[in-house]
Amino acid sequence: MQIGQGLGFKRERIELEPCPICKGKAVVQGISYERICTDCNGSGWVVLGSRLVLSSDELVTQLSFKLQQAQREIAVLQRGPSTSGLDKYYQQSNRRGAGGSNYTGD
Numbered sequence: 240m241q242i243g244q245g246l247g248f249k250r251e252r253i254e255l256e257p258c259p260i261c262k263g264k265a266v267v268q269g270i271s272y273e274r275i276c277t278d279c280n281g282s283g284w285v286v287l288g289s290r291l292v293l294s295s296d297e298l299v300t301q302l303s304f305k306l307q308q309a310q311r312e313i314a315v316l317q318r319g320p321s322t323s324g325l326d327k328y329y330q331q332s333n334r335r336g337a338g339g340s341n342y343t344g345d
Contacts, residue, residue, distance in 0.1 A: 253301050254287035 257263030258279035265283040266273040275281035280292050284302070293301060 255284045
């Protein structure tokens with residue numbers, strides 16, 4: 240365990256943005272081949288605003304944080320919209336409209 244990473248300490252979340260040179264692809268087009276982007280050290284990510292490059296160890300940690308956040312957002316979206324009792328009542332046919340059709344009051 241490294242100094243400063245003991246119990247009770249939280250890792251700082253560093254906001255990242257795609258590298259402006261390679262557009263987050265980690266490679267740039269050379270004359271006849273792709274080469275690793277030197278502005279982001281081939282990661283495709285830089286620190287938001289300052290465009291600083293993180294060390295490999297720190298980059299792995301920060302990307303893990305971003306992945307965990309994305310997975311939480313995906314899980315929420317996959318659950319779908321929550322419907323209240325009023326929504327269900329509104330969607331069912333009440334047979335109060337013309338010819339027994341659904342009347343919503345709109």
